[in-house]
Amino acid sequence: MRSARGHLKSAHNLLQGDEESRLDAGYLTSQAAEKAARAVVENAGFVLGTTHSFEQSANPLPADHPMRASILEINEMGLSAASTSYRYPNPSSGRMPKVPSLLVFQERLNRVEAFVASVRRHLGMKPETVVDLGKLAIGLRARALSRGWEVPGDFVEAILIYANDPKIMSAIIDDVKNASSLADLLQRHSISFPGLTDG
Numbered sequence: 001m002r003s004a005r006g007h008l009k010s011a012h013n014l015l016q017g018d019e020e021s022r023l024d025a026g027y028l029t030s031q032a033a034e035k036a037a038r039a040v041v042e043n044a045g046f047v048l049g050t051t052h053s054f055e056q057s058a059n060p061l062p063a064d065h066p067m068r069a070s071i072l073e074i075n076e077m078g079l080s081a082a083s084t085s086y087r088y089p090n091p092s093s094g095r096m097p098k099v100p101s102l103l104v105f106q107e108r109l110n111r112v113e114a115f116v117a118s119v120r121r122h123l124g125m126k127p128e129t130v131v132d133l134g135k136l137a138i139g140l141r142a143r144a145l146s147r148g149w150e151v152p153g154d155f156v157e158a159i160l161i162y163a164n165d166p167k168i169m170s171a172i173i174d175d176v177k178n179a180s181s182l183a184d185l186l187q188r189h190s191i192s193f194p195g196l197t198d199g
Helices: 002-014 019-043 054-058 068-076 079-085 102-122 133-146 155-162 166-174 182-188
Strands: none
Touching: 002 019, 002 102, 019 054, 019 068, 019 079, 019 102, 054 068, 068 102, 102 133, 102 155, 133 155, 133 166
């Protein structure tokens, strides 16, 4: 579980980088989920081989095992395939698949973090507090809209790039009440947002 925690922290840091970094974050997200699922199965007394399949990991568990359904839900996310499929050309077209948006990777990370937290509870481990930047960004967008401000459609994805620290994001949210517009708010925090703060 310690390695799962490390993978999640690294994924958070990489998520704010370029497309290649996002892919690395996706791989680490998958690894964190895999390590957590393995911990559940081994804690139940089963020995897993080298499988990377969540479905195969869940198979040894009894149908009424409290974590079996959660592992199968993670399997339905297709994490293992998603972590590598964007690095190679499509066999049919020969083209590189389009890398999903930052928000997609953030949502996957959020779900895996919730899964890892549930595994920690199942194993009787102390819960960890992980700040969810994605939820903070969505909260910032909601506050801006409540002020009647015009908010770009890609705002949540973009603000995660410009304000990739929980303290910075929280400070911006707290300052919404003092700003006259979204552009004013971002300028207060020295954030240059194309289309809003570029003049």
